[in-house]
Amino acid sequence: xxxxxxxxxxxxxxxxxxxxxxxxxxxxxxxxxxxxxxxxxxxxxxxxxxxxxxxxxxxxxxxxxxxxxxxxxxxxxxxxxxxxxxxxxxxxxxxxxxxxxxxxxxxxxxxxxxxxxxxxxxxxxxxxxxxxxxxxxxxxxxxxxxxxxxxxxxxxxxxxxxxxxxxxxxxxxxxxxxxxxxxxxxxxxxxxxxxxxxxxxxxxxxxxxxxxxxxxxxxxxxxxxxxxxxxxxxxxxxxxxxxxxxxxxxxxx
Numbered sequence: 001x002x003x004x005x006x007x008x009x010x011x012x013x014x015x016x017x018x019x020x021x022x023x024x025x026x027x028x029x030x031x032x033x034x035x036x037x038x039x040x041x042x043x044x045x046x047x048x049x050x051x052x053x054x055x056x057x058x059x060x061x062x063x064x065x066x067x068x069x070x071x072x073x074x075x076x077x078x079x080x081x082x083x084x085x086x087x088x089x090x091x092x093x094x095x096x097x098x099x100x101x102x103x104x105x106x107x108x109x110x111x112x113x114x115x116x117x118x119x120x121x122x123x124x125x126x127x128x129x130x131x132x133x134x135x136x137x138x139x140x141x142x143x144x145x146x147x148x149x150x151x152x153x154x155x156x157x158x159x160x161x162x163x164x165x166x167x168x169x170x171x172x173x174x175x176x177x178x179x180x181x182x183x184x185x186x187x188x189x190x191x192x193x194x195x196x197x198x199x200x201x202x203x204x205x206x207x208x209x210x211x212x213x214x215x216x217x218x219x220x221x222x223x224x225x226x227x228x229x230x231x232x233x234x235x236x237x238x239x240x241x242x243x244x245x246x247x248x249x250x251x252x253x
Contacts, residue, residue, distance in 0.1 A: 037217035085169035154185030
């Protein structure tokens with residue numbers, strides 16, 4: 001397998017919705033095997049950037065390079081197939097499925113070559129066993145027969161990650177996965193993120209909770225009003241004048 005020092009590289013990404021500039025000339029790279037943070041105030045453009053990386057929307061200009069390949073024009077399902085998984089800020093579990101079934105339906109192209117294969121055999125013994133293995137990895141195996149929609153938020157966040165893991169990704173995008181969690185739930189999720197990273201999965205985190213970012217991330221990029229205002233180690237960015245003003249207001253600096 002070919003090794004790439006930079007698993008993802010964004011070159012001058014810009015996105016405009018009508019007269020609103022959501023992103024302006026954003027460039028950054030993510031090293032293979034690191035935990036990279038993206039932070040910024042509400043409305044800064046963080047989720048728009050995730051939507052571009054995962055292929056839900058296309059940029060107006062710029063390029064995305066994944067493992068040396070230009071993926072700027074690939075659809076979302078093709079990006080999932082080549083190893084990019086993600087979670088979403090708003091959790092929407094399948095209300096008619098169990099926890100186990102929710103993961104089984106998310107298994108990737110190695111099991112479901114097309115929609116006809118999926119409809120015919122998504123609930124086979126092999127797919128359910130693989131889904132059980134993923135649930136063990138995220139600590140949800142004891143809840144496999146529970147209705148997914150009945151889980152509390154902290155466990156639904158873990159289920160979102162389990163569904164992303166079903167794609168066997170090399171890169172996972174976590175969109176505010178720590179939002180709304182208790183301290184104990186955050187600690188459990190931090191342990192899960194670290195364990196996945198140790199297994200070789202590169203992780204990009206969007207997060208408002210700066211202590212979480214400080215603890216988990218090796219490097220952080222800060223965006224505000226759609227443009228990058230800082231990038232570096234967590235210690236460097238939290239002491240950056242422009243970052244402080246963006247988060248707390250000028251008078252606090």
